Amino acid sequence: MAVTALRIGRFSVSVAKAETWxxxxxxxxxRPVYAYPAYDGYRESERTGPLEDADLLAPVLLNVRPTLESYYWxxxxxxxxxxxxDRIPRDASVHDTDLNLLEPLFAxxxxxxxxxxxxxxxxxVLHRKRPGFIPLWDNQVRACYLGTDAPLQRVPSRSxxxxxxxxxxAMRDDLAAAAPAWEALATIASEPATTPLRVLDIVAWNLGKDGESVPRQADPADPANPAGPADAIVSEP
Structure with a gap:
Protein backbone atom coordinates (compact mmCIF):
# COMPACT_ATOMS: atom_id res chain seq x y z
CA MET A 1 0.00 0.00 0.00
CA ALA A 2 1.45 3.36 -1.03
CA VAL A 3 2.36 5.84 1.69
CA THR A 4 0.10 8.89 1.65
CA ALA A 5 1.46 10.80 4.66
CA LEU A 6 4.88 11.60 6.06
CA ARG A 7 5.93 12.06 9.66
CA ILE A 8 8.36 14.87 10.46
CA GLY A 9 8.95 14.98 14.19
CA ARG A 10 5.69 15.91 15.91
CA PHE A 11 3.97 16.82 12.64
CA SER A 12 2.62 14.92 9.66
CA VAL A 13 1.91 16.05 6.13
CA SER A 14 0.49 14.44 3.01
CA VAL A 15 2.93 13.24 0.39
CA ALA A 16 1.12 15.43 -2.13
CA LYS A 17 1.64 18.58 -0.04
CA ALA A 18 5.28 17.70 0.59
CA GLU A 19 5.79 17.25 -3.14
CA THR A 20 4.31 20.69 -3.79
CA TRP A 21 6.73 22.28 -1.31
CA ARG A 31 9.57 34.47 -6.55
CA PRO A 32 10.63 34.48 -3.83
CA VAL A 33 13.95 33.08 -5.04
CA TYR A 34 15.00 30.13 -2.92
CA ALA A 35 18.46 28.89 -1.99
CA TYR A 36 18.32 25.88 -4.30
CA PRO A 37 20.40 25.44 -6.40
CA ALA A 38 22.72 28.16 -5.03
CA TYR A 39 23.47 26.44 -1.72
CA ASP A 40 23.35 22.84 -2.92
CA GLY A 41 25.55 23.58 -5.93
CA TYR A 42 27.99 25.91 -4.19
CA ARG A 43 31.56 24.82 -4.95
CA GLU A 44 30.15 21.53 -6.20
CA SER A 45 33.43 20.28 -7.62
CA GLU A 46 35.01 20.61 -4.16
CA ARG A 47 31.97 19.50 -2.21
CA THR A 48 33.36 16.21 -0.92
CA GLY A 49 36.82 17.59 -0.27
CA PRO A 50 38.12 19.07 2.98
CA LEU A 51 36.48 22.11 4.51
CA GLU A 52 38.15 25.30 3.35
CA ASP A 53 37.70 28.98 4.11
CA ALA A 54 35.21 29.38 1.24
CA ASP A 55 32.95 26.70 2.73
CA LEU A 56 32.44 28.87 5.79
CA LEU A 57 30.47 31.30 3.63
CA ALA A 58 27.91 28.71 2.50
CA PRO A 59 25.36 29.58 5.27
CA VAL A 60 24.90 33.00 3.65
CA LEU A 61 23.15 31.20 0.78
CA LEU A 62 20.61 29.94 3.32
CA ASN A 63 20.08 33.42 4.71
CA VAL A 64 22.26 32.87 7.77
CA ARG A 65 24.99 35.48 8.02
CA PRO A 66 27.80 34.65 10.42
CA THR A 67 29.59 37.59 11.95
CA LEU A 68 33.21 38.28 11.14
CA GLU A 69 34.12 36.97 14.60
CA SER A 70 32.19 33.76 13.86
CA TYR A 71 34.05 33.34 10.58
CA TYR A 72 37.42 33.61 12.30
CA TRP A 73 36.36 31.16 15.01
CA ASP A 86 37.52 12.49 7.24
CA ARG A 87 36.14 9.65 9.38
CA ILE A 88 32.77 9.88 7.61
CA PRO A 89 32.45 8.17 4.20
CA ARG A 90 31.77 10.62 1.38
CA ASP A 91 28.59 8.74 0.44
CA ALA A 92 27.48 8.33 4.06
CA SER A 93 23.77 7.96 4.74
CA VAL A 94 21.89 8.23 8.01
CA HIS A 95 20.59 4.72 7.27
CA ASP A 96 23.86 2.83 7.05
CA THR A 97 26.54 4.94 8.76
CA ASP A 98 27.24 5.16 12.48
CA LEU A 99 25.50 8.34 13.63
CA ASN A 100 27.97 8.69 16.49
CA LEU A 101 30.43 9.99 13.91
CA LEU A 102 28.49 13.26 14.12
CA GLU A 103 29.45 13.82 17.74
CA PRO A 104 33.04 15.04 17.24
CA LEU A 105 31.91 17.39 14.44
CA PHE A 106 29.45 19.23 16.64
CA ALA A 107 31.52 18.84 19.81
CA VAL A 125 28.57 24.73 6.84
CA LEU A 126 28.85 20.96 7.20
CA HIS A 127 25.73 19.56 5.49
CA ARG A 128 27.02 20.09 1.93
CA LYS A 129 30.02 17.88 2.65
CA ARG A 130 27.94 14.84 3.59
CA PRO A 131 24.39 15.71 2.43
CA GLY A 132 22.96 12.28 3.16
CA PHE A 133 24.32 12.18 6.68
CA ILE A 134 24.75 15.58 8.36
CA PRO A 135 21.39 17.14 9.28
CA LEU A 136 20.48 20.77 8.86
CA TRP A 137 19.04 22.66 11.82
CA ASP A 138 17.23 25.95 12.42
CA ASN A 139 14.22 27.27 14.30
CA GLN A 140 11.74 25.74 11.87
CA VAL A 141 13.29 22.27 12.14
CA ARG A 142 13.48 22.77 15.90
CA ALA A 143 9.70 23.34 15.96
CA CYS A 144 9.25 19.88 14.43
CA TYR A 145 11.70 17.91 16.51
CA LEU A 146 12.14 19.56 19.91
CA GLY A 147 9.44 20.00 22.55
CA THR A 148 7.15 18.30 25.00
CA ASP A 149 5.23 16.45 22.27
CA ALA A 150 8.21 16.01 19.93
CA PRO A 151 10.80 13.21 19.61
CA LEU A 152 13.48 15.27 21.36
CA GLN A 153 13.33 16.77 24.83
CA ARG A 154 15.63 19.28 26.48
CA VAL A 155 18.40 17.53 28.41
CA PRO A 156 20.62 20.14 30.10
CA SER A 157 23.45 17.66 30.66
CA ARG A 158 23.63 16.62 27.02
CA SER A 159 26.57 17.89 24.98
CA ALA A 170 15.00 11.17 14.95
CA MET A 171 15.31 12.21 11.30
CA ARG A 172 16.57 8.77 10.29
CA ASP A 173 13.54 7.17 11.92
CA ASP A 174 11.17 9.46 10.02
CA LEU A 175 12.94 8.78 6.72
CA ALA A 176 12.94 5.03 7.29
CA ALA A 177 9.21 5.01 8.05
CA ALA A 178 8.44 6.11 4.46
CA ALA A 179 11.68 5.50 2.58
CA PRO A 180 10.22 5.06 -0.94
CA ALA A 181 8.26 8.32 -0.67
CA TRP A 182 11.31 10.26 0.52
CA GLU A 183 13.46 8.75 -2.23
CA ALA A 184 10.88 9.83 -4.80
CA LEU A 185 10.80 13.37 -3.40
CA ALA A 186 14.59 13.55 -3.62
CA THR A 187 14.46 12.87 -7.36
CA ILE A 188 12.46 16.06 -8.01
CA ALA A 189 15.67 18.08 -7.82
CA SER A 190 18.22 16.55 -10.13
CA GLU A 191 20.83 19.20 -10.86
CA PRO A 192 22.36 19.41 -8.39
CA ALA A 193 21.01 16.23 -6.85
CA THR A 194 19.48 16.22 -3.40
CA THR A 195 19.18 13.54 -0.74
CA PRO A 196 16.15 12.45 1.29
CA LEU A 197 17.76 14.14 4.31
CA ARG A 198 17.96 17.44 2.44
CA VAL A 199 14.37 17.08 1.24
CA LEU A 200 13.22 16.36 4.79
CA ASP A 201 14.72 19.70 5.78
CA ILE A 202 12.71 21.48 3.06
CA VAL A 203 9.48 19.87 4.26
CA ALA A 204 10.32 20.46 7.93
CA TRP A 205 11.01 24.14 7.23
CA ASN A 206 7.54 24.56 5.76
CA LEU A 207 5.88 22.62 8.56
CA GLY A 208 7.81 24.35 11.32
CA LYS A 209 7.16 27.92 10.25
CA ASP A 210 4.17 28.05 12.60
CA GLY A 211 6.68 27.51 15.37
CA GLU A 212 7.92 31.05 14.80
CA SER A 213 5.04 32.27 16.93
CA VAL A 214 6.46 30.39 19.91
CA PRO A 215 8.79 32.55 22.04
CA ARG A 216 12.40 31.76 21.31
CA GLN A 217 14.12 29.77 23.99
CA ALA A 218 17.69 28.83 24.70
CA ASP A 219 19.76 26.84 22.28
CA PRO A 220 18.43 23.27 22.77
CA ALA A 221 21.95 21.95 23.11
CA ASP A 222 22.90 24.73 25.48
CA PRO A 223 20.05 25.79 27.80
CA ALA A 224 22.32 28.25 29.55
CA ASN A 225 22.88 30.38 26.48
CA PRO A 226 20.28 32.15 24.33
CA ALA A 227 20.24 31.53 20.61
CA GLY A 228 22.49 34.02 18.89
CA PRO A 229 22.09 36.02 15.68
CA ALA A 230 23.70 33.23 13.65
CA ASP A 231 20.61 31.13 14.41
CA ALA A 232 18.28 33.71 12.90
CA ILE A 233 14.71 32.56 12.51
CA VAL A 234 14.62 33.74 8.89
CA SER A 235 17.05 31.07 7.69
CA GLU A 236 15.92 29.00 4.74
CA PRO A 237 15.71 25.21 4.49
Missing amino acids: VRQYTAERT LQSRLPVLNEAL VLDDNTRWGVQMTTLAK RGQFAVAVAT
Missing part, protein backbone atom coordinates in the same frame (compact mmCIF):
# COMPACT_ATOMS: atom_id res chain seq x y z
CA VAL A 22 9.74 20.46 -2.75
CA ARG A 23 8.80 21.46 -6.31
CA GLN A 24 8.32 25.07 -5.28
CA TYR A 25 11.70 25.13 -3.61
CA THR A 26 13.77 23.18 -6.13
CA ALA A 27 12.02 23.11 -9.48
CA GLU A 28 9.85 26.19 -9.91
CA ARG A 29 11.69 29.39 -10.69
CA THR A 30 9.17 31.73 -9.11
CA LEU A 74 35.19 28.60 12.43
CA GLN A 75 38.38 29.13 10.47
CA SER A 76 40.44 28.30 13.56
CA ARG A 77 38.49 25.04 13.98
CA LEU A 78 39.01 23.78 10.42
CA PRO A 79 41.72 21.24 11.38
CA VAL A 80 39.50 19.67 14.06
CA LEU A 81 36.43 19.68 11.81
CA ASN A 82 38.31 18.14 8.90
CA GLU A 83 39.75 15.42 11.10
CA ALA A 84 36.22 14.47 12.18
CA LEU A 85 34.86 14.81 8.64
CA VAL A 108 33.42 21.99 18.79
CA LEU A 109 30.31 23.89 19.92
CA ASP A 110 31.05 22.89 23.51
CA ASP A 111 33.80 25.50 23.43
CA ASN A 112 32.33 28.50 25.24
CA THR A 113 34.50 30.87 23.18
CA ARG A 114 32.61 30.05 19.98
CA TRP A 115 31.72 33.71 19.23
CA GLY A 116 28.08 33.30 18.33
CA VAL A 117 28.42 30.08 16.31
CA GLN A 118 25.65 27.67 17.16
CA MET A 119 24.21 24.55 15.60
CA THR A 120 22.33 26.33 12.80
CA THR A 121 25.46 27.94 11.36
CA LEU A 122 27.72 24.92 11.80
CA ALA A 123 25.16 22.52 10.33
CA LYS A 124 24.79 24.71 7.24
CA ARG A 160 26.08 19.53 21.62
CA GLY A 161 27.66 16.56 19.90
CA GLN A 162 25.22 14.22 21.61
CA PHE A 163 22.35 16.48 20.64
CA ALA A 164 23.37 16.33 16.97
CA VAL A 165 23.34 12.53 17.14
CA ALA A 166 19.86 12.63 18.70
CA VAL A 167 18.60 14.93 15.93
CA ALA A 168 19.99 12.68 13.20
CA THR A 169 18.47 9.61 14.89
Whole structure:
Protein backbone atom coordinates (compact mmCIF):
# COMPACT_ATOMS: atom_id res chain seq x y z
CA MET A 1 0.00 0.00 0.00
CA ALA A 2 1.45 3.36 -1.03
CA VAL A 3 2.36 5.84 1.69
CA THR A 4 0.10 8.89 1.65
CA ALA A 5 1.46 10.80 4.66
CA LEU A 6 4.88 11.60 6.06
CA ARG A 7 5.93 12.06 9.66
CA ILE A 8 8.36 14.87 10.46
CA GLY A 9 8.95 14.98 14.19
CA ARG A 10 5.69 15.91 15.91
CA PHE A 11 3.97 16.82 12.64
CA SER A 12 2.62 14.92 9.66
CA VAL A 13 1.91 16.05 6.13
CA SER A 14 0.49 14.44 3.01
CA VAL A 15 2.93 13.24 0.39
CA ALA A 16 1.12 15.43 -2.13
CA LYS A 17 1.64 18.58 -0.04
CA ALA A 18 5.28 17.70 0.59
CA GLU A 19 5.79 17.25 -3.14
CA THR A 20 4.31 20.69 -3.79
CA TRP A 21 6.73 22.28 -1.31
CA VAL A 22 9.74 20.46 -2.75
CA ARG A 23 8.80 21.46 -6.31
CA GLN A 24 8.32 25.07 -5.28
CA TYR A 25 11.70 25.13 -3.61
CA THR A 26 13.77 23.18 -6.13
CA ALA A 27 12.02 23.11 -9.48
CA GLU A 28 9.85 26.19 -9.91
CA ARG A 29 11.69 29.39 -10.69
CA THR A 30 9.17 31.73 -9.11
CA ARG A 31 9.57 34.47 -6.55
CA PRO A 32 10.63 34.48 -3.83
CA VAL A 33 13.95 33.08 -5.04
CA TYR A 34 15.00 30.13 -2.92
CA ALA A 35 18.46 28.89 -1.99
CA TYR A 36 18.32 25.88 -4.30
CA PRO A 37 20.40 25.44 -6.40
CA ALA A 38 22.72 28.16 -5.03
CA TYR A 39 23.47 26.44 -1.72
CA ASP A 40 23.35 22.84 -2.92
CA GLY A 41 25.55 23.58 -5.93
CA TYR A 42 27.99 25.91 -4.19
CA ARG A 43 31.56 24.82 -4.95
CA GLU A 44 30.15 21.53 -6.20
CA SER A 45 33.43 20.28 -7.62
CA GLU A 46 35.01 20.61 -4.16
CA ARG A 47 31.97 19.50 -2.21
CA THR A 48 33.36 16.21 -0.92
CA GLY A 49 36.82 17.59 -0.27
CA PRO A 50 38.12 19.07 2.98
CA LEU A 51 36.48 22.11 4.51
CA GLU A 52 38.15 25.30 3.35
CA ASP A 53 37.70 28.98 4.11
CA ALA A 54 35.21 29.38 1.24
CA ASP A 55 32.95 26.70 2.73
CA LEU A 56 32.44 28.87 5.79
CA LEU A 57 30.47 31.30 3.63
CA ALA A 58 27.91 28.71 2.50
CA PRO A 59 25.36 29.58 5.27
CA VAL A 60 24.90 33.00 3.65
CA LEU A 61 23.15 31.20 0.78
CA LEU A 62 20.61 29.94 3.32
CA ASN A 63 20.08 33.42 4.71
CA VAL A 64 22.26 32.87 7.77
CA ARG A 65 24.99 35.48 8.02
CA PRO A 66 27.80 34.65 10.42
CA THR A 67 29.59 37.59 11.95
CA LEU A 68 33.21 38.28 11.14
CA GLU A 69 34.12 36.97 14.60
CA SER A 70 32.19 33.76 13.86
CA TYR A 71 34.05 33.34 10.58
CA TYR A 72 37.42 33.61 12.30
CA TRP A 73 36.36 31.16 15.01
CA LEU A 74 35.19 28.60 12.43
CA GLN A 75 38.38 29.13 10.47
CA SER A 76 40.44 28.30 13.56
CA ARG A 77 38.49 25.04 13.98
CA LEU A 78 39.01 23.78 10.42
CA PRO A 79 41.72 21.24 11.38
CA VAL A 80 39.50 19.67 14.06
CA LEU A 81 36.43 19.68 11.81
CA ASN A 82 38.31 18.14 8.90
CA GLU A 83 39.75 15.42 11.10
CA ALA A 84 36.22 14.47 12.18
CA LEU A 85 34.86 14.81 8.64
CA ASP A 86 37.52 12.49 7.24
CA ARG A 87 36.14 9.65 9.38
CA ILE A 88 32.77 9.88 7.61
CA PRO A 89 32.45 8.17 4.20
CA ARG A 90 31.77 10.62 1.38
CA ASP A 91 28.59 8.74 0.44
CA ALA A 92 27.48 8.33 4.06
CA SER A 93 23.77 7.96 4.74
CA VAL A 94 21.89 8.23 8.01
CA HIS A 95 20.59 4.72 7.27
CA ASP A 96 23.86 2.83 7.05
CA THR A 97 26.54 4.94 8.76
CA ASP A 98 27.24 5.16 12.48
CA LEU A 99 25.50 8.34 13.63
CA ASN A 100 27.97 8.69 16.49
CA LEU A 101 30.43 9.99 13.91
CA LEU A 102 28.49 13.26 14.12
CA GLU A 103 29.45 13.82 17.74
CA PRO A 104 33.04 15.04 17.24
CA LEU A 105 31.91 17.39 14.44
CA PHE A 106 29.45 19.23 16.64
CA ALA A 107 31.52 18.84 19.81
CA VAL A 108 33.42 21.99 18.79
CA LEU A 109 30.31 23.89 19.92
CA ASP A 110 31.05 22.89 23.51
CA ASP A 111 33.80 25.50 23.43
CA ASN A 112 32.33 28.50 25.24
CA THR A 113 34.50 30.87 23.18
CA ARG A 114 32.61 30.05 19.98
CA TRP A 115 31.72 33.71 19.23
CA GLY A 116 28.08 33.30 18.33
CA VAL A 117 28.42 30.08 16.31
CA GLN A 118 25.65 27.67 17.16
CA MET A 119 24.21 24.55 15.60
CA THR A 120 22.33 26.33 12.80
CA THR A 121 25.46 27.94 11.36
CA LEU A 122 27.72 24.92 11.80
CA ALA A 123 25.16 22.52 10.33
CA LYS A 124 24.79 24.71 7.24
CA VAL A 125 28.57 24.73 6.84
CA LEU A 126 28.85 20.96 7.20
CA HIS A 127 25.73 19.56 5.49
CA ARG A 128 27.02 20.09 1.93
CA LYS A 129 30.02 17.88 2.65
CA ARG A 130 27.94 14.84 3.59
CA PRO A 131 24.39 15.71 2.43
CA GLY A 132 22.96 12.28 3.16
CA PHE A 133 24.32 12.18 6.68
CA ILE A 134 24.75 15.58 8.36
CA PRO A 135 21.39 17.14 9.28
CA LEU A 136 20.48 20.77 8.86
CA TRP A 137 19.04 22.66 11.82
CA ASP A 138 17.23 25.95 12.42
CA ASN A 139 14.22 27.27 14.30
CA GLN A 140 11.74 25.74 11.87
CA VAL A 141 13.29 22.27 12.14
CA ARG A 142 13.48 22.77 15.90
CA ALA A 143 9.70 23.34 15.96
CA CYS A 144 9.25 19.88 14.43
CA TYR A 145 11.70 17.91 16.51
CA LEU A 146 12.14 19.56 19.91
CA GLY A 147 9.44 20.00 22.55
CA THR A 148 7.15 18.30 25.00
CA ASP A 149 5.23 16.45 22.27
CA ALA A 150 8.21 16.01 19.93
CA PRO A 151 10.80 13.21 19.61
CA LEU A 152 13.48 15.27 21.36
CA GLN A 153 13.33 16.77 24.83
CA ARG A 154 15.63 19.28 26.48
CA VAL A 155 18.40 17.53 28.41
CA PRO A 156 20.62 20.14 30.10
CA SER A 157 23.45 17.66 30.66
CA ARG A 158 23.63 16.62 27.02
CA SER A 159 26.57 17.89 24.98
CA ARG A 160 26.08 19.53 21.62
CA GLY A 161 27.66 16.56 19.90
CA GLN A 162 25.22 14.22 21.61
CA PHE A 163 22.35 16.48 20.64
CA ALA A 164 23.37 16.33 16.97
CA VAL A 165 23.34 12.53 17.14
CA ALA A 166 19.86 12.63 18.70
CA VAL A 167 18.60 14.93 15.93
CA ALA A 168 19.99 12.68 13.20
CA THR A 169 18.47 9.61 14.89
CA ALA A 170 15.00 11.17 14.95
CA MET A 171 15.31 12.21 11.30
CA ARG A 172 16.57 8.77 10.29
CA ASP A 173 13.54 7.17 11.92
CA ASP A 174 11.17 9.46 10.02
CA LEU A 175 12.94 8.78 6.72
CA ALA A 176 12.94 5.03 7.29
CA ALA A 177 9.21 5.01 8.05
CA ALA A 178 8.44 6.11 4.46
CA ALA A 179 11.68 5.50 2.58
CA PRO A 180 10.22 5.06 -0.94
CA ALA A 181 8.26 8.32 -0.67
CA TRP A 182 11.31 10.26 0.52
CA GLU A 183 13.46 8.75 -2.23
CA ALA A 184 10.88 9.83 -4.80
CA LEU A 185 10.80 13.37 -3.40
CA ALA A 186 14.59 13.55 -3.62
CA THR A 187 14.46 12.87 -7.36
CA ILE A 188 12.46 16.06 -8.01
CA ALA A 189 15.67 18.08 -7.82
CA SER A 190 18.22 16.55 -10.13
CA GLU A 191 20.83 19.20 -10.86
CA PRO A 192 22.36 19.41 -8.39
CA ALA A 193 21.01 16.23 -6.85
CA THR A 194 19.48 16.22 -3.40
CA THR A 195 19.18 13.54 -0.74
CA PRO A 196 16.15 12.45 1.29
CA LEU A 197 17.76 14.14 4.31
CA ARG A 198 17.96 17.44 2.44
CA VAL A 199 14.37 17.08 1.24
CA LEU A 200 13.22 16.36 4.79
CA ASP A 201 14.72 19.70 5.78
CA ILE A 202 12.71 21.48 3.06
CA VAL A 203 9.48 19.87 4.26
CA ALA A 204 10.32 20.46 7.93
CA TRP A 205 11.01 24.14 7.23
CA ASN A 206 7.54 24.56 5.76
CA LEU A 207 5.88 22.62 8.56
CA GLY A 208 7.81 24.35 11.32
CA LYS A 209 7.16 27.92 10.25
CA ASP A 210 4.17 28.05 12.60
CA GLY A 211 6.68 27.51 15.37
CA GLU A 212 7.92 31.05 14.80
CA SER A 213 5.04 32.27 16.93
CA VAL A 214 6.46 30.39 19.91
CA PRO A 215 8.79 32.55 22.04
CA ARG A 216 12.40 31.76 21.31
CA GLN A 217 14.12 29.77 23.99
CA ALA A 218 17.69 28.83 24.70
CA ASP A 219 19.76 26.84 22.28
CA PRO A 220 18.43 23.27 22.77
CA ALA A 221 21.95 21.95 23.11
CA ASP A 222 22.90 24.73 25.48
CA PRO A 223 20.05 25.79 27.80
CA ALA A 224 22.32 28.25 29.55
CA ASN A 225 22.88 30.38 26.48
CA PRO A 226 20.28 32.15 24.33
CA ALA A 227 20.24 31.53 20.61
CA GLY A 228 22.49 34.02 18.89
CA PRO A 229 22.09 36.02 15.68
CA ALA A 230 23.70 33.23 13.65
CA ASP A 231 20.61 31.13 14.41
CA ALA A 232 18.28 33.71 12.90
CA ILE A 233 14.71 32.56 12.51
CA VAL A 234 14.62 33.74 8.89
CA SER A 235 17.05 31.07 7.69
CA GLU A 236 15.92 29.00 4.74
CA PRO A 237 15.71 25.21 4.49
